[in-house]
Amino acid sequence: MNNENIRDFIRERVSRDIREERISGGVVTRFPPEPNGYLHIGHAKSICLNFGIAEEFGGITYLRFDDTNPLSESASFVEAIQTDVKWLGFDWESRLTFASDYFPQLYEFAEELIKRDGAFVCDLSFEELQQSRGTLVKPGIDSPYRNRSIEENLDLFRRMRAGEFITGSKTLRAKIDMRAPNINMRDPVLYRIIHAPHHRTESNWCIYPMYDFTHCICDALEGITHSLCTLEFADHRPLYDWVLENININFHPPQIEFSRLGLEYNVMSKRVLSQLVESRYVTGWDDPRMPTLSGLRKRGVPPAAIRDFCNRIGITKQNNYIETELLDFCVRNTLENTTRRAMAVKRPLEVEITNFEGDDVGLPAPWHPKNLELGERTLTFGRTIYIDRDDFALDPPPKFKRLVQGGIVRLRYAFIIECLDVEKDEQGTVSKVFAKYYPTSRSGADTSGLKPKGVIQFVASNNAHSVEMHDYDRLFSVPTPHRERFDEELNPLSHVVHHGFVEKAVIAVSDSHSFQFERVGFYYRDLHKSSDEGQVVFHRTVPLNQGWKPKV
């Protein structure tokens, strides 16, 4: 432990609690997802915080599923969430728990609360409860069932559990204060009747505890020393404390809130994300455009980049919208030194080298210009090659350093070529370029004396493997999409497919799926899916920084 650990107000608090011996054992945290959706990068912030603090201070972390609502939860989400947490790089070891594991104990605490006259069974309907709760500025009114005897409450609650009443007909409510300015303290519901099977407890229960009753008790039972949650739960803290103070339990974790992550051009709302999935706007929770961990993974974002991102954004109580540039930076930064470079053309333009005769020549090229440990592969150069359409211009903008008519350009790791002529189609767009190459300009042995302004990538036709390059852009076209009209704010160009070529050596690589296609971007090969035509599919992880922008 050292000062490096104290990077935010929560770590500051943890550090102080340790120093002042406020906690006996070590630090204990937990990450408590509800298994009703997939994890997104906002969850990653919380995961990195909870697991990170335990790691830094020599503590432990539980992965606890908050599964108290059988109507929206399922085992498949439980699976997916575990996969994502592991992938992110964290290990809960043996500490995998479920709120549903504690149902029996929770039930006992509920009975205890009734016996202490701290809770009552209420027969108010949903609408009646809503009416009597009051409003933000108007106090609520007591339930007519509030004064039932302890014996009657106990009897009723036991019968609720026994299944004597239909779904929604009764609730167990805390007896606090209907006039409390904090609405959460207005005799909140603790248990409700739901006759529905639960993904773990099946049909053993027909009453289910609410979050506010469950979370604090589970935290206490697990000895959580710092219960970290997002800001919207701050209003629930008095209730969290109330429950623990009104039952006989010997541990009382402090709840500490921090602000959730906002990412520009994205939305973290589970509701909106699942709607995108259900409407088939995206291909699934793991669509590469989604801010989900599975989506980021499919796009080729390494977990280390997400961890780095989470470390850079900080932990505060301020509302925040992080620019996507920071995430992109983290991704490029972690990929930069370890990812193979290769050549690919996204929008191929055929070039015939008119003075080239005979077989293609092989040209060695390192997989990475600086990290030579990655070795090298052999490129090929021959009479027919492809360059990217963007690298040729009939009418070049100022400062254009690529190929123009009558101009020269270097083909990376190969030769300098000079454009002699072009062929156009009916629409007048260039369909083919004729060029000559300078045999003495071979990379590494250049005696031509030529000094081209630019270098471009190419793929020789004999060395070209055709692929689909899936380019992704921001999911939304506005930085802070509105939850209600999110469908109008989707970016129609968030997914564009290019049919291009990559050098064959790329296809043979098996120990890594990430590549940087030089001057284009980082791409990630999808090994699970090929296109409809059976082609190899690459997802663009992130584009390269553009150091020069042509005026559009």
Added chain:
RNA sequence: UGGGGUGUGGCCAAGCGGUAAGGCAACGGGCUUUGAACCCGUCAUUCGCAGGUUCGAAUCCUGCCACCCCAGCCA
């Protein structure tokens, strides 16, 4: 007209009474067979606003303003 939270450069974020860290972005320049990466440099006389306390305030006090969250038998 209730309760809770927050206001430091474009976006994050340090700062905890002693005279505004850092990162991302941006902008200049260097280097370059990736217009990438890398390297240099520039970028808040000012901390939501107004008063006050103090030798001294982003930090303390008072008032005001703005934004976010809360009225699920969701979490």
